[in-house]
Amino acid sequence: MTTVSLPTRKPGRNRSAVATTLLLLGAAYCLLPVLWVLIASSKSAGELFSTFTLAPSTHLFDNIAELSGYRDGLYWRWMANTALYAGVGAAASTLISAMAGYALAKFDFPGKGTIFNIILAGVLVPGVILAIPQYLLLAKLGMTNTYWAVLLPSFISPYGIYLARIFAAAAVPTEILEASRIDGAGDWRTFAKVVLPMMRTGLVTVFLFQFVAIWNNFMLPYIMLGDDKLYPITVGLNGLLNQGASQPAMYTSVITGALISIVPLIALFLTLQRYWQVDLAAGGVKA
Amino acid sequence: MSLTTPAPTTTAAAPAKPAPAPRARSANKRSGVPYAFLAPALVLFAAFLAAPIVYAGWLSLRKVKVSGLGLGAKSRTEIWAGLDNYTRSLTDPEFLPSVTRVGAYGLIVVPTMLGLALLMALLLDADRTRESIGKFARISIFLPYAVPAVVASLLWGFLYLPRVSPITDLFEAVGLTAPNMLSSSGTMWAVANIAIWGGTGFNMIVIYTALRSVPTSLYESARIDGASEMMIAWKIKIPIVMPSLVMTFVFSLIATLQVFAEPMTLRPLANTISTTWTPLMKVYRDAFTRNDIYSAAATSVIIALATFILSFGFLKVVGRRAFNQED
Incomplete structure (x- = not known):
């Protein structure tokens, strides 16, 4: 010393x-x-x-038993609905984004620049302007108050397409695409067998982004759904809390429900931590 | 760091030369391929983004005319309204207070949240050696991102109740009266705190990721030159993460102006939150409680335009494009 x-x-x-x-x-x-x-x-x-x-x-x-008993296990139905909305929505959105991102990164075609710019503008569109017309348009098709009303709008993610384009540009070498074509593989086969596996790390991030966004979404299902059997957990808990205001005995169920509802996402976060190293400005992911 | 597109032309053009005929045919055959890959995205984009925007604009210029006593199917007809809905929206006595409320809310949330996110990211980065504490703090601060805004509002809502809150106990232990977060002056802070709690961790991770891409050798040479940690943070690290800060700012701004789930969930616990507490809540009330979709459409067009002007204006002021376009 x-x-x-x-x-x-x-x-x-x-x-x-x-x-x-x-x-x-x-x-x-x-x-x-x-x-x-x-x-x-x-x-x-x-x-x-x-x-x-x-x-x-x-x-x-x-408390868990009491919550499960509430209207024949409605709570667990909300959890299952949320898993369905987030799982199917994020999976479809990831595939659609991967296809679009691959096309934008690896092909040259008329209108490419315009299409990409329109999609970029879509990233900055505030949801407020979409909510009511989306509801009215789906109402005209008789699709409000169905699973589709929540699923379909979540299939499109401009930010997911933007990310997928960057991943495709960075992770898929053009030589390999050429080689696959020379081997006689069709475009869809090349995409499924060569491109998708190469983009895998990036696509997990796109999936997680969309999964969390759908899981946490409140306004879209709140507007679209009237039948509480179709509710996701956010809308269900909101309704339960509203009931608690008049019958405080409900509060323990609301609180227990809140706890159970965050367990799956926290587990997902802890297991897939490394995919959350997101560079927003560059769109890159460092695994 | 930005990932750039490798130039594909040089490698693709060379082997193509010797056999022009089959290549031309295959290129021809493939010309529709990129459109096929894009088709699902474009159809969904048109249906769920473009069409609703156009439809909102159309609705905002229409209104319903009631003829006679307003009875029967034929008595209500949709007619051209010009800018009536916009003047009605802008002069609505409840619109301006909700806009100023959200403005004040944004002034609290965005700088506090991004300031905390930057601070925590810099602290994590400065302390790269103490991995265990850093890892624990990083995961803990990121955790609220996994909690939906509705659930976050519910948890904080109970914590705000004087009978439940441990903060009240803490204040009473030292002989002070705790502020009532659910009083009319407290609700703004109550909602702001939920947004800050929920958003800091995600933004911290974004900034931290940008910091991690910098090689430590850069800092070491600055240290050898006698720069203090504060100076390194201020002169090197903050400029490096500036693009990330710009993007987190724009995304936070857009989210802030659309605050909806938090006040909607706090309402049963706090009677100080009105049905038009934020502009988006007013849109919801007009459309679904009052069935006036036309003025609701006008109000949402106004909010969307304001959001666009603010976010693009900001990007212009700081002299950046929203995204790397790499072309």
Whole structure:
């Protein structure tokens, strides 16, 4: 321990302590509501407003049973609907984006620039202008209040196409496409057997983006659906909370429902972390 | 960092020369291929983006004329309205307050959220050695992105209730009165906090990813030149992440002006939130509670135009194009 080393090392240590403290404070702020819902869903209706907020209780399974009993398991139907909307919607959207992105990155054809610019403008279109006319147009086709009303609009993702174009340009060498053509593979076969596997990493990101966007969406299903058997979890919980305003006994079900609803996405995040290294400006993904 | 398209022409043209005839035929045959690959995207784009925009514009210029007593199917006819719906929208006594409310809300949310996201990203990046704490903080701060706005509002809504909130306990422990987040002056902060909580982590990851693409050797040479960590952050790191900051700003702005799910979910818990608390809530009420789709269409055109002007105006001011077009 020499005195010489202190002036140079001390600021470094302080800074690191400050940085660590700030990061942990940020983490605490972000975890607080999640911790709260975990504890609150273990409380009975009586305990919710009477015992100390962060004191856990033992009624989690009673609450889950009560929630499951609500109108013959309607809650689980909402969860299944959400999985359907997000899973099918994101899968279809990813395939459509991959095809469009591949065409825009690897082919030359008249109108290419215009088409790409229109799709880019679509990224910045605010959903507000789409919601009501989408509803009215689907109503004319008699498709509102069906699964299709939520699924079809989620199939198109301008941002997904933009990302897919970048991935196709970066990950698919033109020589390999030529080679595949010389081998006599058709365009669709080349796409399915050569292009899609090469774009895989990027397409997982496109899928996740769209999956989360659909899973979290509220306004579109809220407008499109009237039958609560078709609701996704967001619209269902919103309705349940509205009921709770008049019968506070519902609150434990709302809170338990909120907890269960975030478990699948959190699990998805933790397992697929590396796909979330997204460079928004460049559109690149660093895995 | 930007991924650029490798120039395909040089490699493709060379082997094609010796056999011009079959190649011309195959190129001809393939000329429809890119359109076939694009077809599903273009059809869906036309049906669910282009057509609704045109239809909203059309509806905003129409109105219903009621003749006679308004009874029977023939008595209600749709007629040309000119700009009537727009003047009605703009002069509606509830429109201006909702616009100023969202403006103030945006002024709170966007700078706070992006400031926190930048700060956390810089802290994570400065502390690359302390992996375990950094990893824990990164995952924790990103976690709210997995929570839908409805659920986030629900959780925070309960935490705002004085009887539940641990924050109230904390204030009382030190002998202070906690602010009531669900009072009329508190709701703005209550909604803003939910948006900041939900959005900081995603933006942090975007900025952090941009920072990670910089080789550490760049910082080491700056350190050897005697630059402090603050100076490195300010002079090197922030300029490097500027394109990411610009894009997160534009996306945050668009999302902020359309705030809907958070106030809609808080409403049952806070009677201070009116049905026209934000412009989008007013659009919803006009269209579905009052069945006045025409003025709802006019209001949504106004919001969309304002969003476009603000986001493109911003991009113009900072002198950037929205996306790398790489052509």
